[in-house]
Amino acid sequence: MVNQATYPVRSLCRVLNVSASGFYAWRDRPPSMRAMNNAVLTERIRQIHAESDQTYGMPRVRAELRDQGVTVSRQRVARLMRKAGLQGVSRRRAYTVTTQRDERQRPAPDLVQRRFHADSPNALWVADMTFVPTWAGFIYLAVVLDAWSRRVVGWSIGEQMNADLVLGALNMALQQRCPEHVIHHSDQGSQYTSLAFGNRCRQMGVRPSMGTVGDAYDNAMAESFFASLECELIDRKTFKTRTEARLAVFTWIEGWYNPRRRHSALGYLSPVNFERRSTSIPNSDVPRNEPKHALTEAWESSPEPSTEKG
Numbered sequence: 001m002v003n004q005a006t007y008p009v010r011s012l013c014r015v016l017n018v019s020a021s022g023f024y025a026w027r028d029r030p031p032s033m034r035a036m037n038n039a040v041l042t043e044r045i046r047q048i049h050a051e052s053d054q055t056y057g058m059p060r061v062r063a064e065l066r067d068q069g070v071t072v073s074r075q076r077v078a079r080l081m082r083k084a085g086l087q088g089v090s091r092r093r094a095y096t097v098t099t100q101r102d103e104r105q106r107p108a109p110d111l112v113q114r115r116f117h118a119d120s121p122n123a124l125w126v127a128d129m130t131f132v133p134t135w136a137g138f139i140y141l142a143v144v145l146d147a148w149s150r151r152v153v154g155w156s157i158g159e160q161m162n163a164d165l166v167l168g169a170l171n172m173a174l175q176q177r178c179p180e181h182v183i184h185h186s187d188q189g190s191q192y193t194s195l196a197f198g199n200r201c202r203q204m205g206v207r208p209s210m211g212t213v214g215d216a217y218d219n220a221m222a223e224s225f226f227a228s229l230e231c232e233l234i235d236r237k238t239f240k241t242r243t244e245a246r247l248a249v250f251t252w253i254e255g256w257y258n259p260r261r262r263h264s265a266l267g268y269l270s271p272v273n274f275e276r277r278s279t280s281i282p283n284s285d286v287p288r289n290e291p292k293h294a295l296t297e298a299w300e301s302s303p304e305p306s307t308e309k310g
Contacts, residue, residue: 041065053256060088110211116220123183127184129191139158142155
């Protein structure tokens with residue numbers, strides 16, 4: 001009662017048509033069990049939301065609570081998040097054309113036809129590139145995802161969008177997964193139609209597949225990954241140096257997306273946990289080659305300028 005200092009309590013109660021005894025009983029009544037449970041649950045939700053770098057919305061928060069042994073309805077989580085002023089990030093990525101086709105090179109046929117589904121690991125990989133702005137200029141990221149688990153199995157960072165960039169991502173994927181007859185799907189960028197990339201695919205038994213030029217739906221899974229990267233990291237951070245951006249991308253992929261970020265298409269499991277729970281890959285959370293060595297080689301093989309301005 002904000003007017004209690006000006007007017008007597010009994011007068012206020014009379015105007016509001018409530019009894020003074022009822023008001024005092026309400027004021028002195030301890031919080032209900034439901035209110036206390038909501039307070040405890042709200043603190044758990046705050047912690048989960050903070051650990052996701054404030055990116056999780058209701059579905060992923062609820063999935064995290066479920067793994068912690070807390071059974072709660074969607075409506076209750078949504079209500080408590082709304083009351084606490086918590087919300088997830090929204091993906092509204094505008095499609096950016098980075099594909100530069102080399103008319104002299106012949107693209108591979110489209111073996112996927114927008115069917116981004118795999119029943120087993122290392123059957124279908126999707127690949128693409130994007131850029132990350134910094135005060136010192138752009139860095140470029142190439143990734144390879146396993147369509148079965150949505151896991152980033154290969155990635156490479158450089159300062160030019162050339163064949164070496166996509167070869168670095170492919171080689172990392174090959175080293176970690178050792179596939180047999182995998183389909184590698186990408187756009188028709190000159191990096192993927194280059195002789196060096198084609199020779200490497202033939203050497204390792206990789207079957208190249210390419211969608212049409214300028215059609216995001218022909219590589220929708222890779223576009224979806226980059227949309228998550230942009231709304232959860234790139235659009236929310238400002239990078240002064242290329243080194244800072246490289247470290248942030250590395251941390252987001254290997255420290256968050258692969259091991260922890262829940263994916264709606266995987267029953268709200270992370271890619272690593274999805275593979276771990278599957279019987280298809282024994283000990284699937286540990287690649288066949290020591291992961292630390294593979295990541296270190298990919299990190300060290302990415303070119304880095306000797307000096308930076310920023």
